[in-house]
Amino acid sequence: MQINFEDERPIFVQIADGIEDAILTGAFEESGQIPSITELSVSYKINPATALKGISTLVDEGIIFKKRGVGMFVAPGAVSKLRDKRKELFFDHYIKKLIEEAKKLGITNEEILGMVERGYQE
């Protein structure tokens, strides 16, 4: 997980996105424990309030749950929940940008489809 301080996204969003990525790749498993607020703050040298804000968004979405006095865990079913959420964002985040850049370069619809095919085969 990487925090890029020049990124357009605020740091708390990057923390939440980074944990989501780790859950999607299996680095944090469902029902497994994730680092505490203190550990996150210390390793990224960020204010604990910032780390807490990032985690809270995941708690609100039901991706992470807290066990009082024990720590924070990945909720069962978090992976499929995250996949659904990311799929919804996929068009906005990737396809729109792809088409924008393609138009700039004069790449046609057919050419893109060809490239997508090639990408899947590689």
Next chain:
Amino acid sequence: MNGIEINDVTKTFGDTLALNQVSLTFEPHKIYGLLGRNGAGKSTLLNIITNRLFADSGQVTIDGLSSVENDMTQGLLYLMSEKNLYPESMTCNEAFKWTKQFFKDFDLDYALNLAKQFKLDPRKKIRSLSTGYTSIFKIITALSVNTPYVLFDEPVLGLDANHREMFYRILIEKYSDNPFTAIISTHLIDEIANLLEYVMIIKNGEILVNESCETLLSKGYSVTGTIKHVDTFIADKEVIGEDVLGGLKTATIIGPINKSTLPDGIEITNLDLQKLFIKLTNEE
């Protein structure tokens, strides 16, 4: 009322106006950055809060009580200052014991543990310590006093990069375990920017910025591109700084980003606290 409240404080030294009608509040359990160039008035402010200097006019209250000549409020504060106030022939061990006499919540075991982590031999005399280790000795004391308000004036002076990292790490751990108000005055802004919840910038004895770090940094952005592109883009915007390198130009803008009107050939980056600080405090 909780927190440190500074109300309309003015302080002069001869002809020099060090603080000009400064009003500020430091809330409990937050980490503040007190930033300013040399001579801006940071240390004067910290010294007035802790009663080492007296304001010409205005009031300072700690948890609602006046700070002037008040042992009770002064017991709530600890200032780690540039000056060393312990007799120089004292060893660190003795200094820790004396600190315990004045601050009943001083945690000696914790201090000795930190000394071990920093490899400071507490049997050494304070006088014999290098600049870096003098700072380390003062940091250890400040982190062990357990007062609700701890003021750090240039805590990382002379510290190497490893020791600075250790200080930031221990500060976060300490703050997470047992929240307190930390007011940190430093010139190494980049290193500490993300640790701060609030930022206060002093310039020529006046408060220029007093805001949450996140709000402050979301107030503007930087754009980079060819001179022509950037000039067109910034024509109707509030620009606080411009840099040109060859045919490329970077401009720092205050105002909301409107991504839908973003022209081609312009790249956007976030504001960074150190760059913003430099732009705001440069004397033109």
